[in-house]
Amino acid sequence: MDKIYNIYQINSFLFDAKVIHLSVVENNKAKSCPIEMHMYYDHKLMFAIGTDNPLYQSMKTNPHICLTAYRNDRKWFRYTGKAVFENDPRYSQMMIRRCPTLTRYYNNTTGYQLMMFHLEDSSSYIIDEFNNTFRTTI
Template sequence: MALEGAERIDEFIGEAKVFFLATVDGDKPKNRPLGFHLLKDGKIYFGVGNHKDVFKQMAENPFVEIVALVETDFLRYYGKAVFEETYDFAESIVRGNEFLESIYNDETGFKLAIFHLEEATAEIRNITGEIMESYNF
């Protein structure tokens, strides 16, 4: 992933604050709001609970789309979700965050599953649909 493109996409998502992750549930689309993203080593990481339907949907069909809106410009970031092999990375994110620790802990057994996108395209478009910026990862 080109660091310049990843930095720009991470910046856009940060400005939006809340963004939406689209998956497929059987033959129906599903969207949900997310807030967590982290730029590290040229990749943008996201997290979902391993106990949630979204995780199961992504395991069955890893192709997803992330959409964010800032004023009249919007981001479409789509590709194949690749989950981290271990939860070590996620545990370091959860540690120290009181809200996340209340959900993802030994008592609940829930884990935060961290993923990034590969075979991905990111487009920043204006409200008319014109592509203003485009990146391939």
């Protein structure tokens, strides 16, 4: 029987992986950058990106993205869908409370903001070193 990973296992997987790669398409060209910040809250797996990041503007133009993460046990995670930015500032404030050093960069002086987003119309998988694919539920 296929193993199905649940949201808590996915969140743990991402913490173990440390770095998540965010990929977008802009002007028919792929772009990617690493992101580290994520959290599970209000039944949503949320990720963070700064308004100063060029991929932020790309995501606003074309919200269809792919997130991938790789762990030392040779399993990797792929999560694709439509990025939906959270309008409620408490999510970004919560992320900044979890990582206070972010206030050095995201503040009124710099003018940069930390934006939280989740994926909708999404699919997600964990793939092992033998290319076995396991469904995930998010």
